[in-house]
Amino acid sequence: MGLRRLQSFVCSVPILRCLSMLLLLHTASQKNALASTRLGRNETDHFALLSIKAQITHNSMLTTSSWNDSLHFCQWKGVLCGRRHQRVTGLNLQSYNLAGSISPAIGNLSFLKVVDLTNNSFQVKFLMTWVGYLGYKKFIGDLTKELDALSILEVLNIESNNLTGVIPASFRNLSSLELLLAKEKMWEGSIPASLGPVEFVNLKNLSILSLSSCSGFGTGDVNDLNFISTCSKLRGLYLYDNGFGGVLPNSIANFSTEFQHLLVGGNQIS
Template sequence: MEKMFDCIFAYAFLISITFQMLSSESKQPMSLATDRTSLLSLKQHITSDPSLLLSTNWTNSSSVCSWIGVTCSLRHQRVAALNLSNMALSGTIPPPLGHLSFLVSLDLTSNLFHGDLPQELSLLRRLKFISFRLNNFTGDFPPMFGQLPKLEYLNLRNNSFIGFIPKSLSNLANLQFLSLSSNSLSGEIPKEFGRFRSLQTLSVAFNHLSGAIPSAIFNISTLVSIALSHNYELSGSLPTDMCSNLPSLTVLRLSDNRLSGAIPTNVSQCSRLEVLGLSYNSFSGQIPQKSDT
């Protein structure tokens, strides 16, 4: 399910931004010079490039907009997307990456990047798409993500972030996809998440979260997938009217926690539900039959 969303969102952004590779640095030398400096700083912080993709391609003899993984927008003639996914790169993210002020999409999926993320990434105010999935970033969960007002997609799955999930993420009014699964996050799921109005996927499985699931989450009518399984310490009961406001819910994963109480009798009102995981909890009652209507 998550891979499908990855592909859909990535493809949608490639279409909507209308990326074109350009060689027009002469028109705005200072602007592209800034982007060049930022990217060369990143190159200097990469300690392993087994395929030699960046070391042989990111050079001063060619245009930034022709570099592997870099695409530029026609309108601003600036770097609009950076896609270094699946390149087996190892290294850290330097603060100057935050100077790519026209960046809309940042994809570092499936590499070996590590260390803390610099606060300067909060300067990327145009960002809509971020995927750092399958790396080894560490440190407290960065609250700066809540400062990116246009963000629609945030995937930090399979890293080593610790600490609490910041309440500031609820400021992301346009967020549609949020995956923080497979980290080492602790504390409670922020009740402020109930403010989301566009969220379709919420995945915080395989962490160390505790406390009750905020009932407001079950009022986010846009939700299609909720994955809270394998936290082991989530407790409390489910709202009796859990499915009243979830007309599009397809996936609900709650397994391997400490949830208790009766299984809501209105589960059948989640008419599109296809995957329901309740195992290894302390629920009582029976799962109601799905309505034929």
Template sequence: MMSRIVFCSVSFHLLLLFWSSLLSYGSVAFASSVFKGNETDRLALLEFKAKVTHDPLQVLSSWNDSNHFCQWEGVTCSRRHQRVNRLVLPDSKLEGSLLPSIGNLSFLRVLQLNNNSFHNEILHEIGHLFRLQFLGLENNSFGGEIPSNLSGCANLEWFTVGNNKMVGKVPGELGSLAKLRGLYLLLNNLSGEVPPSLGNLSSLVVLSASKNQFEGRIPATLGRLKRIQIIAFGENKLSVDYLHNHGQTPMVHCDLKPSNVLLDDELTAHVGDFGLARFLPEGTHSLSSNQTSSIGVRGTVGYAAPEYGMGSEVSTHGDVYSYGILLLEMFTGKRPTDEMFNGDLNLHDFVKAAIPERVIEIVDPILLQENEGGQTSLRSHSVQESLISIFGIGVTCSSRSPSERTNMDDVTSQLHSIKNKVLQTPRRGQKLL
């Protein structure tokens, strides 16, 4: 009996020793793993610092061995593993570039370097940061193409790279980022067509891509984005006629007004601010009633079509009305909201009553400039005819009844015809319209 007790006691102690040894080994292995990861993060941060060539605010002065790297300026670590999960250095006047070792910060969730002077390419190693949720790089000097393997950042919610020097096409692989809510690409030199795969970004709220070199069609797939609030493609190679008639799916801008029409260096007009824009079902000119119920305000007072004020559906006819008002404002110098327009008088009726006989009386005085011979350039018969035609187009476009308005395809053809006639007319010393 005694031998059995001794045996059981020995067995128990051996078993306890086994599990204690195993636990100790596990603890040592875990500690070793943590140390290894910590050292990887520390070295990656030091390499980041080494590539910063200018730090006038001494933001990185705390990045030395006197402090643990989790206490360095702009660095935040996770509590459990003491791994870097946030690198936040905005508005720091830092100059430099990134190294591939940035991809070793495998626990990184936030990388925010906006409003600095970082340059060179956005490294494809960033695509290895599968935990990354926020990538803020706007207002720097990053160049090259957007890495296609950013699709590896499966948890990415915000990607802001506006106001840099990015070139090339937007990689279609970005369409796989199911959690992406904000995509800011504005103020770059991106080109080509907008990839249809962006229509797969089911969580997308903001797509800002103004002031690039995009061309071609706006993908119909963007019409599937149910959560989208802002789509901005201003100052690209797009026009109202293109939006209505030449894209894969008709689009209505819904807010044409002077501040949303911008001129480039060659005085070519570009439509901007697509915050209220809506896609229409293919082959139609308006939305169904159930689609318009959530749109709310449709345009700006003075430029919004009168039927919108009565709850009518969004349509291409509404954009035509706004375009007509813009045309009349540009050539008369009078806004539709000027004090003179009250009661029954509006800009449309003001111009309609003056053409054709009194066309010179309503033209913006700035256009009535004298040539070298002391004659006003607009006095020539051909130019007056052109003005009458232009005002006629503006009046027709801004008709109260949508059915009486000209479609943008015809408007474009008519204006091009007028332009060609004016440019072909010899007017020595006169200013071209």
């Protein structure tokens, strides 16, 4: 090796070492950045969201392309989180042209309060486990009894859907529910007898109840309306076109002083 070539090699050694160190530092920083996105991440919420993503079969707008480990799940598109605990509190996926089914793992999002999946094409089997805002869609599936996981759900809007099954008695577990909107339903069966005053006492925050034009709810029985007797905070009650029978319970006089709207036409109430 000539002297000049030897000098060039010797001089390049520090540069090579420097480049190696820079490469190592860059790799370490990338690992730290990835680790920081995972810091404080709740794995139950994380895996529930990935399960939801896995069952989306049509995603033309690449809505869930950000749903990967490069970002904390609270930064994923359509995911809403609480500021304090970084837990999933809402899913806003409306009008993204999504199709597929909803993973039952969504029931593991224990802080979930609102779900908006309007204007998509989901087929839902475990609907009553998690649903929040689902207006103006057509869903196929049964209403199940798996409601225990959503005791903090505040708004349940399933207007203009086609669902089979009955309202499960475990509906009483939605103790934080304030608004129930379920008009224009095609449910089979009726409100179960077990869903009476004792169970509805848990719905102490219910302020709006709309079950209008829900085929099959009313039986014409004298006790049809007993289920509302303990909803003392109601401000609006909409039960028209159901075929309910009997009389309005005397306890309606104890409803909230803010009670303003009562629509019960199209029934057999005396």
